Amino acid sequence: xxxxxxxxxxxxxxxxxxxxxxxxxxxxxxxxxxxxxxxxxxxxxxxxxxxxxxxxxxxxxxxxxxxxxxxxxxxxxxxxxxxxxxxxxxxxxxxxxxxxxxxxxxxxxxxxxxxxxxxxxxxxxxxxxxxxxxxxxxxxxxxxxxxxxxxxxxxxxxxxxxxxxxxxxxxxxxxxxxxxxxxxxxxxxxxxxxxxxxxxxxxxxxxxxxxxxxxxxxxxxxxxxxxxxxxxxxxxxxxxxxxxxxxxxxxxxxxxxxxxxxxxxxxxxxxxxxxxxxxxxxxxxxxxxxxxxxxxxxxxxxxxxxxxxxxxxxxxxxxxxxxxxxxxxxxxxxxxxxxxxxxxxxxxxxxxxxxxxxxxxxxxxxxxxxxxxxxxxxxxxxxxxxxxxxxxxxxxxxxxxxxxxxxxxxxxxxxxxxxxxxxxxxxxxxxxxxxxxxxxxxxxxxxxxxxxxxxxxxxxxxxxxxxxxxxxxxxxxxxxxxxxxxxxxxxxxxxxxxxxxxxxxxxxxxxxxxxxxxxxxxxxxxxxxxxxxxxxxxxxxxxxxxxxxxxxxxxxxxxxxxxxxxxxxxxxxxxxxxxxxxxxxxxxxxxx
Amino acid sequence: xxxxxxxxxxxxxxxxxxxxxxxxxxxxxxxxxxxxxxxxxxxxxxxxxxxxxxxxxxxxxxxxxxxxxxxxxxxxxxxxxxxxxxxxxxxxxxxxxxxxxxxxxxxxxxxxxxxxxxxxxxxxxxxxxxxxxxxxxxxxxxxxxxxxxxxxx
Numbered sequence: 074x075x076x077x078x079x080x081x082x083x084x085x086x087x088x089x090x091x092x093x094x095x096x097x098x099x100x101x102x103x104x105x106x107x108x109x110x111x112x113x114x115x116x117x118x119x120x121x122x123x124x125x126x127x128x129x130x131x132x133x134x135x136x137x138x139x140x141x142x143x144x145x146x147x148x149x150x151x152x153x154x155x156x157x158x159x160x161x162x163x164x165x166x167x168x169x170x171x172x173x174x175x176x177x178x179x180x181x182x183x184x185x186x187x188x189x190x191x192x193x194x195x196x197x198x199x200x201x202x203x204x205x206x207x208x209x210x211x212x213x214x215x216x217x218x219x220x221x222x223x224x225x226x227x228x229x230x231x232x233x234x235x236x237x238x239x240x241x242x243x244x245x246x247x248x249x250x251x252x253x254x255x256x257x258x259x260x261x262x263x264x265x266x267x268x269x270x271x272x273x274x275x276x277x278x279x280x281x282x283x284x285x286x287x288x289x290x291x292x293x294x295x296x297x298x299x300x301x302x303x304x305x306x307x308x309x310x311x312x313x314x315x316x317x318x319x320x321x322x323x324x325x326x327x328x329x330x331x332x333x334x335x336x337x338x339x340x341x342x343x344x345x346x347x348x349x350x351x352x353x354x355x356x357x358x359x360x361x362x363x364x365x366x367x368x369x370x371x372x373x374x375x376x377x378x379x380x381x382x383x384x385x386x387x388x389x390x391x392x393x394x395x396x397x398x399x400x401x402x403x404x405x406x407x408x409x410x411x412x413x414x415x416x417x418x419x420x421x422x423x424x425x426x427x428x429x430x431x432x433x434x435x436x437x438x439x440x441x442x443x444x445x446x447x448x449x450x451x452x453x454x455x456x457x458x459x460x461x462x463x464x465x466x467x468x469x470x471x472x473x474x475x476x477x478x479x480x481x482x483x484x485x486x487x488x489x490x491x492x493x494x495x496x497x498x499x500x501x502x503x504x505x506x507x508x509x510x511x512x513x514x515x516x517x518x519x520x521x522x523x524x525x526x527x528x529x530x531x532x533x534x535x536x537x538x539x540x541x542x543x544x545x546x547x548x549x550x551x552x553x554x555x556x557x558x559x560x561x562x563x564x565x566x567x568x569x570x571x572x573x574x575x576x577x578x579x580x581x582x583x584x585x586x587x588x589x590x591x592x593x594x595x596x597x598x599x600x601x602x603x604x605x606x607x608x609x610x611x612x613x614x615x616x617x618x619x620x621x622x623x624x625x626x627x628x629x630x631x632x633x634x635x636x637x638x639x640x641x642x643x644x645x646x647x648x649x650x651x652x653x654x655x656x657x658x659x660x661x662x663x664x665x
Numbered sequence: 666x667x668x669x670x671x672x673x674x675x676x677x678x679x680x681x682x683x684x685x686x687x688x689x690x691x692x693x694x695x696x697x698x699x700x701x702x703x704x705x706x707x708x709x710x711x712x713x714x715x716x717x718x719x720x721x722x723x724x725x726x727x728x729x730x731x732x733x734x735x736x737x738x739x740x741x742x743x744x745x746x747x748x749x750x751x752x753x754x755x756x757x758x759x760x761x762x763x764x765x766x767x768x769x770x771x772x773x774x775x776x777x778x779x780x781x782x783x784x785x786x787x788x789x790x791x792x793x794x795x796x797x798x799x800x801x802x803x804x805x806x807x808x809x810x811x812x813x814x815x816x817x818x
Contacts, residue, residue, distance in 0.1 A: 089798030121787020268744030348726035
């Protein structure tokens with residue numbers, strides 16, 4: 074009989090929730106009691122809402138435990154590992170019986186995330202036992218031609234997972250056709266879209282799949298150098314990538330004459346980004362790798378012709394590369410059997426916001442937004458009403474509830490005005506103000522604009538001023554029209570994707586939630602109750618018991634009243650912090 | 666000062682100007698910020714005008730030109746955190762330590778920075794203190810967390 078295995082999810086989010094302590098605790102118990110079971114660290118298991126997660130695999134099957142702390146870990150080791158009796162109340166998923174979290178896992182198809190949460194990301198041998206490096210070694214040993222590799226990628230139908238959606242195989246073909254002695258492969262790991270963390274999870278959970286994907290690309294287009302441009306905000310991802318690169322080099326999977334093939338040289342190094350959203354744009358990214366300000370340039374020439382150091386360069390996103398080894402090893406049909414006519418395969422989404430079960434999900438293209446949110450995600454927190462979902466981050470838009478049956482593929486999502494983007498899905502309920510959301514994104518793009526194009530630099534600032542004004546109750550007639558006019562100009566006169574898509578969150582919000590803008594401007598009201606300056610807190614005299622809690626907690630002494638008498642809020646002094654509303658036990662404060 | 670930076674510079678060949686960003690990152694890791702002196706030092710080494718180095722350094726959000734506090738607080742203002750109330754979180758931290766984002770408290774104890782997204786969206790709202798994440802923070806838990814750091818003194 075195999076030894077019982079305990080896996081602890083140790084990606085950034087697990088660690089943030091306290092998985093490090095749980096891991097140490099389990100190791101301590103094993104040592105102290107000289108127990109015979111193996112403990113393994115692994116990457117993101119995906120159920121962020123249940124972190125820290127540990128999985129126990131014994132002779133009877135696998136059991137995933139959620140919300141584990143040190144005490145629960147002790148109990149699980151005591152009862153399950155030692156005595157073989159699973160602790161049912163902490164189990165969130167198992168093959169053996171149904172749990173309330175079953176739907177989260179069952180609706181998924183894992184290709185890019187095939188190893189995340191399964192293997193130890195810091196051990197190359199574990200990657201290899203799961204078929205790792207078999208794709209690239211198969212190509213080299215079988216003397217498969219680069220053309221055939223590219224054809225396979227084209228046949229799989231995979232499109233760029235960073236958000237652009239350009240067919241990956243076609244991109245490779247362009248780079249292959251460019252004649253040069255030196256070519257580069259770049260992996261874009263500058264995941265800047267706020268609200269998305271798919272790439273981080275892949276890098277932390279399965280770095281070798283990205284390295285293998287890049288090596289296959291190098292084989293196909295004839296590149297000798299690879300760069301992974303990773304956000305400096307992801308220290309754990311950078312650490313694990315560097316470990317993975319070291320291990321691959323030792324095994325001869327990177328370096329000179331890879332897999333014994335004379336002249337097949339490929340090296341990868343990690344370049345840390347320095348915190349600029351615009352560097353996710355490919356030409357800006359290359360400028361940054363060259364040590365310059367990360368500003369985009371005009372295309373053409375495209376990177377496939379003249380990229381890094383003016384040499385042909387192929388840039389793909391982390392998730393795209395992570396899919397490649399599986400496509401090569403299992404054939405294009407293993408990928409394109411999922412999806413719709415024009416969008417094949419699966420896509421990873423980071424499901425966050427006001428959702429019950431937030432986390433990382435990989436679903437086949439063609440599934441509807443509603444299925445993802447209500448089936449996998451379990452619906453909205455606190456049983457509030459679903460209002461909209463934001464897709465595509467600062468370049469995307471808010472898709473309203475009545476369009477929730479839209480299927481997820483590049484073209485259907487584009488038709489709503491949002492974009493597929495890199496995979497952020499931020500769910501909003503009735504208490505989220507759409508004007509405030511539009512302002513939030515404009516604030517972001519305005520700060521991140523590199524300043525090269527006038528309309529992007531100044532136009533976004535003007536749009537932000539107008540939106541701020543509306544949120545503060547100073548909106549004027551004509552503001553909406555001015556926003557629309559500016560949006561058109563910014564889109565038309567910007568060089569790169571950042572500017573061209575910056576107005577999207579405003580345009581879609583105006584399209585679907587115009588009434589909220591009008592309520593802010595004309596009635597000076599925020600229907601969602603978010604915009605502070607438009608709120609009024611008043612005491613409901615009938616309900617107030619005169620307990621004085623509100624008055625004691627008011628930091629600006631705006632509440633007055635005698636003990637056991639109804640209190641009164643002085644509106645001129647009130648700073649609308651909401652403390653009285655939250656502290657009142659009798660629901661005697663009304664918010665309008 | 667000179668010798669400290671020299672150790673970092675020696676790791677990078679002087680003729681490769683593409684190493685500018687990694688050099689600045691290493692210096693900031695070491696000193697906590699980029700001082701005028703260190704930028705001039707780099708400029709001499711790479712034979713690059715210091716104006717150009719400042720041009721690059723100010724372009725990226727990561728680089729700072731003032732020293733950090735002993736405990737560096739990063740408040741995440743990503744979309745998921747925003748939807749779950751990170752504005753209030755930021756207000757609360759600012760009130761608690763008495764400085765605004767981008768500043769360092771007078772006693773040098775805390776510095777505060779707003780970051781776009783630290784990628785822990787599943788645990789929103791999140792703050793990080795010296796790289797340690799604190800998940801699902803509330804106004805009450807912030808007080809507790811910060812008091813814990815104060816008590817360590």
